[in-house]
Amino acid sequence: MLPPGITAVRGVLSAGRALADLTWLRVGGPAEWLFQPADLADLCSFLGALDPAVPVFPIGVGSNLIVRDGGLSGVVIRLGRGFNDIKISAPAAEPDDAGGDAPGIVTVGAAALDAHVARRAAEAGVDLAFLRTIPGTIGGAVRMNAGCYGSYIADHLDFVKCVTRQGQMITLTKADLGFAYRHTNLPEDWIVISAQLSAPRGQPAVLAQQMADQIARRDASQPTDARSAGSTFRNPAGYSSTGAVGDSHEQKAWWLIDQAGLRGARHGGAQMSPKHPNFLINADSATAADLEELGEDVRKRVLQATGFTLEWEIKRVGTTGPKKD
Numbered sequence: 001m002l003p004p005g006i007t008a009v010r011g012v013l014s015a016g017r018a019l020a021d022l023t024w025l026r027v028g029g030p031a032e033w034l035f036q037p038a039d040l041a042d043l044c045s046f047l048g049a050l051d052p053a054v055p056v057f058p059i060g061v062g063s064n065l066i067v068r069d070g071g072l073s074g075v076v077i078r079l080g081r082g083f084n085d086i087k088i089s090a091p092a093a094e095p096d097d098a099g100g101d102a103p104g105i106v107t108v109g110a111a112a113l114d115a116h117v118a119r120r121a122a123e124a125g126v127d128l129a130f131l132r133t134i135p136g137t138i139g140g141a142v143r144m145n146a147g148c149y150g151s152y153i154a155d156h157l158d159f160v161k162c163v164t165r166q167g168q169m170i171t172l173t174k175a176d177l178g179f180a181y182r183h184t185n186l187p188e189d190w191i192v193i194s195a196q197l198s199a200p201r202g203q204p205a206v207l208a209q210q211m212a213d214q215i216a217r218r219d220a221s222q223p224t225d226a227r228s229a230g231s232t233f234r235n236p237a238g239y240s241s242t243g244a245v246g247d248s249h250e251q252k253a254w255w256l257i258d259q260a261g262l263r264g265a266r267h268g269g270a271q272m273s274p275k276h277p278n279f280l281i282n283a284d285s286a287t288a289a290d291l292e293e294l295g296e297d298v299r300k301r302v303l304q305a306t307g308f309t310l311e312w313e314i315k316r317v318g319t320t321g322p323k324k325d
């Protein structure tokens, strides 16, 4: 059976496809349908023909997702090979260029991995090193305004190309996307297909060293070998390290969780990492319910202990499964 409105596709369309192995946390139920379009034309014609009542949800590599145990209804769209091109233009500096080198321009498909983009850019002498330790795709990075080490994708984005739920191609500028901390106002069912980024120039060897240092710092402070989805909760808004109220996210969620005595807390197979308490990990065959229930309990107990309300950074999608006995 095919989704309503669909008669044929050139890509891969699977019914009841398990999603657990497509997410970093390795939990959750199936997608009613999973569509992996062959190319842009396939994606546009699929969405144009699909009954508008059917929900659509794009995923990248699931590094910021809890798919609930009951799975996702409608169509999950995952971009692959036809959408992972990386093109880099890094013109040589003009001899009379007093202001420094022109920025490098990176045009990249939404399925390209952030780490791969960072490496390829560095080899061409373009500094997108901050992307090296973010394990998602460019599509996920745009949606989440991913960032680290003081840089965000929003700082480098010129424009993105998207396909709307109706199957139309559209170009959105940075202003259209309304970037904020870990947020864009892109509709949930629009698919980012590519992005153009610009970034300052750098020496390839220096950038390679910087990325190696970042990886070492990550490995020292985060459970990078565990099944996680990165930071579980957003750093609360409005508090700087000096206590001044403003547009800042310097109050760290991990510190609040530590204050509440919840480093290492467990529920079923889920655990708040002993290494970094804002990382919720699948420590031992957790279900999505174990993970989400532990997260909700942490939110409640942090509020009681510190007065701060933590908000989820991990996206939780789908329906809950049957209750365990």
Ligand SMILES: Cc1cc2nc3c(=O)[nH]c(=O)nc-3n(C[C@H](O)[C@H](O)[C@H](O)COP(=O)(O)OP(=O)(O)OC[C@H]3O[C@@H](n4cnc5c(N)ncnc54)[C@H](O)[C@@H]3O)c2cc1C
Pocket (backbone or CB within 6 Å): 024, 057, 058, 059, 060, 061, 062, 063, 064, 065, 079, 110, 111, 133, 134, 135, 136, 137, 138, 139, 140, 141, 142, 143, 144, 145, 146, 147, 148, 188, 190, 191, 192, 193, 223, 224, 228, 229, 230, 231, 315
């Ligand atoms: C070990 C670890 C470390 C991490 N460190 C960081 C970090 O330093 N900084 C940071 O910002 N994040 C970090 N993360 C979180 C995560 O990697 C980012 O949020 C990443 O951008 C998610 O990309 P993804 O492709 O995995 O998206 P997914 O998790 O698959 O999806 C996340 C959201 O993006 C949307 N999405 C995905 N692809 C598309 C698309 N093509 N078009 C439209 N929407 C799309 C989904 O619908 C969903 O809403 C970390 C995660 C892990 C596991």
